Structure formats: C-alpha cells, structure tokens
Amino acid sequence: MRLATFSDDDERPRLGVQQERLIVDLAALTAHEGAALPGDLLSFIGSGPKALDAARSLLEGCTPDTLRRFARPRDEVTLHAPFRPGKIIGVGLNYVEHVAESSRSLDTKDSLPSRPVLFSKPATAVTGPGQPIWHNGNLTAQLDWECELAVVIGSTARRVREEDAWNHVFGYSILNDISARDQRRSGQWFFSKGQDSYAPFGPVVVTRAAVPCPPELDMSLRVNGEVKQKSNTRHMLFKIPQLIADISSGMTLEPGDVIATGSPSGVGAGLTPPQFLRPGDLVEATIASVGTLANPVADAR
Template identity: 35%
Template sequence: MKLVTFQENNEEKVGVLKNDSVYTLSKLVELYNVSNNESVLMEDNMLSVIKNNDRDIAKVWDWAQSDFGQVSAAESSKNEVKISAPISNPGKVVCVGNNYMDHCIEQNVEPPKKPMIFSKWPSCIIANGEEIKLPKDSEQVDYEAELAVIIGKGGKNISEEDALDHVFGYTIINDVSARDIQFEDVQWVRGKSYDTFAPLGPVIVTKDEIEDPHNLDIKLEVNGKALQDSNTKNLIFKIPNIISYLSKGFTFEAGDIIATGTPHGVGVFRDPQVFLQSGDTCKIEIESIGTLENKVK
C-alpha cells in the first residue's frame, strides 16, 4: 500500500494512493463495515493509523481491491487533492551519518565503526512540492537523498532479529544541510534543522510491498542533472542493526522516522562544489517508493 496524508475541503485525511486515485481511508472503513457487518474504527490521522490500525488497514484494503466499483464513493482524483507530508509531527527524526561506503570514499574518511547519529527537528518537515527556503545566514545549502524508515511498533532493547517487525513502512527524505553552519557548530543539529530542511514523502509504502529495503536504487537530480546515483545495498549499517543499536539507548515510538544516510555525490564534496540556489529544483527518486520533488527559494 502507498499511504498519503492529504487535504480535502480544508480537512486533513489519510488515503491510499493507487495509480492516479486517492481512496479516503475513513470512507473505505465505513463501506467495509457496512458490507461486512464489522465495526473497524480508524481516525483520519497518519500517526493514529500507524499506532492502532496496522492489521485493519491491510484487511480493509484487501477487501477494497476485490472490487473497486464498490468503493467508488471513497475515490478522488490525485489531482483534486493536496498531498501533504505523510507525517508532520513525529516524535523523533533520527539520522545516520556516513552510512554509505561510497559517501565515505568521496570524503576520504574511514567508515564508522558504529552508527554516527544526529537528529533533525520535526518542525523542518515539508511536503512534496513545497519550497526549500534558503536561510539568510548560510551560503552552502546542500542536498542529501535518503531512504527513511517509519517505525510502526515502539519498543526498547529491540533485537536485530525482531527489528523489522517494528517497521511500518518506508518513504523518502531530503536531509537538506547548511554545511557552513553544520561544520562551524561541530555538532550538526542546527545546520540540519532550519525550517523546510526535511522534505518528506510523498507516500509511505508499507513494508510488505518492499521485498528488500537493502536493494533499492536511489537517485537525486538538481535541475535535471544527476548528482547522486547509488543503491541501498551500499548501506554500511543495515536497518535492523540501526534500530537495534538505537533502541538500546532510547525507546522508539510509533511514527518515529529514521533517515538511513546518503550516498556519494553531495554538493560539498564535489569538485567544484555544488550548493542549492534559488530557483533550483531538487528531485529524489527511490525505487518502489516514488519521487520527491521540491523547488528552492
């Protein structure tokens, strides 16, 4: 399933995206309950859906796909609604640095022995199609294409063997970074967390649709020019290891986001360097998930 958060008539809703149609999840549930004499409950809020309705979503969507004619009342054209960031208020956005071997090579640094961790504030999340705004106090704003993991089931001291059971799905995040601020501060949070510095989405693909999250092509273009082109098989620390490692220190909650790192080709390590400029268009594509595109202002 490809889940989206969208705006319709000034109301936030959760939907399932299929081709060019969005099916409002709450309406699907209503139709499902009437047809099957059940009482499934589901709120129009992505965090609530992730926390409470993992199995119910699959059950309702399997029923809907058996005959789309019966759920036409829940259908809207994708072009008629405004797609928002899939999650705008996660408890945590945890990021892993230097987690691609090719990215370490371009920096001429040794790969880390343990995951290198930092965070971004949730307030910097924006949606597909919204603008990345350049701060006045930075002249070196960079892009970073990354696979993001959405936690579905919280927990602490999670084993690597059980880690993927705690994953709800996957999406795309652009870890936009003010390099001059990042390196000046030494610790990275401020340079990574300016408003609009976390484009996210446009969809969450549930984990059952991703056969292997460690074998997905990941690409980034600026103004149509390919600058990053790699595959998640090049991740140094795989997703189960990251989840297990982090959960030893803090408790994961449903809806938390893990940005798994970026591959080679970032602007600061290119020769000559490439930084985002007003008017640029930044587009990320990850296999099996889709495309995240944002203009720069």
C-alpha cells in the first residue's frame, strides 16, 4: 500500500492511498463507509496493524465505482510530506564508496566505521514534494544533496535484537539529506544538516509488505536532469536490522520515527571539481518501489 498526505482546493491535508495515477481519499471513503480510521498518516501509523488491515479491507471491499468517486488524479492534487516525524535519525558513512569520497573531501576518516555513525535532524527541517530547498547565501556556499532510503518505524522499539527488527518497520520513503557543508562546527553536523527545508521527505510511504525484504532497491539522484548518484540499497554497510538494533540499544524508537539510512557516493562535495546546489536547480531523488522526490532550490534571502 502506498500512503500519501494530500490536499486539493486548498483543503486541509488528509490521508490518501495512491493507486496507479490516482489518489484515493481514504479519509472521505472511510466516512462514507461508516468505518473508523485515523485521518492523518502519523496517527494511522501509531494505530498499529489493525489500522492497516482495516484500510486494506475497506479498499478491497469497495466497488470500482465507489473507488473512482473518492479518487483524484495524481496531477490534480498537492502531495505534502507524509507526516512530521518525532525523530529523524541520520546515518553517516553507510556506503563504502561514500566513506572514501568523504575522507577526500570532508576530512572524515578513510577507515570503515565499526558502528553506525548517527546524527539527528529536527522535524522543522522537513519539507514535502515540490516544496523549495532554501539556499541562504548568507549561511552557505556549499549546499549539497544525499539520496537516502527512509525507514519508517511502526511500533515502539527498545533494545531490539537484529532478528526482531523487521517487526518494527512500518514502511519506506525517501529522504534527501541536504547539507550546508561549510556549516559544520567543530565536527558537529546538526546545524549543517538541520536547517529549515534540509529534509525533503516523500512523496509517499510504501508499507513494508509491498517491498521485498530485505529491500534491494536501485536509487539515484539527478540535478537538473544530470545523474549525480546511482547505487542500490543492498550496498549499505550497516543493514536496516543492524541500524534498528544499534539505535534502540540506548534510544527508544517510536511509531513515526524515521531512520535515514545513508547516502551512496556522488555527493557534490566529492565531485571533481566540487558541485553545489544553487537557486533555480531542480533536485530529483528516486528509489525503486517508492518513487521520485523532486524539489526546486530557491533563494532564501
């Protein structure tokens, strides 16, 4: 199931399901059928498997005419960020080739990390599909991109074993880990990676059952149509169960938390010569089975 947060005619954003080129208004369909489901995606995730089963039964039980009645063409609605996560946990240096390019261009160690390298992004950094990534020339001349598979947590995870980790995954999305490379402070990344609009997120959340496990998904990123990154999630150094086990060893993961699982090589800082985002650019991050997350870059001043 492909879950989206959408709006049309300036209405309040609400929960929908993407089916081909249509968005089914799940909130309106639920009210019409007299069912009981949360109207927003974060609450839906927090309601657990029962909500997912109820939504699936509702959709399967509707006639084609009923579904069409509550569907909108995808290009006639506005998609928003799926939800505002409680926590966004980033994973640095999680692809071997990115470790190598980072050691050359970002002063990080050239040895592979022995444990996941973790950092955080605030929820205020989240922005949705089609929304601008803000370029503030007073703060950065090195605005960079990173296409990452986002793992959405579906149930509380505390001191989870690797073999149990998949039970806590609700689904997957895309997060573009935007960074102001010249705003690292004494090696700390929070301001560099946490500014407003530095976490484009979406366009949908695809439930875990809809993606083969473990996910081995082609991923790429284009700037103005030119491919900058191209890899596959199978090349992660620390796999998803390892990440969940490591993080939950000392930090409780809650429904709606997001783990951005790391970037492959091809970031702007690692290119020769380095290339960085400027106002007017269009960034498109694509992950197979999830979709494409496209955002323009705009001047914030």
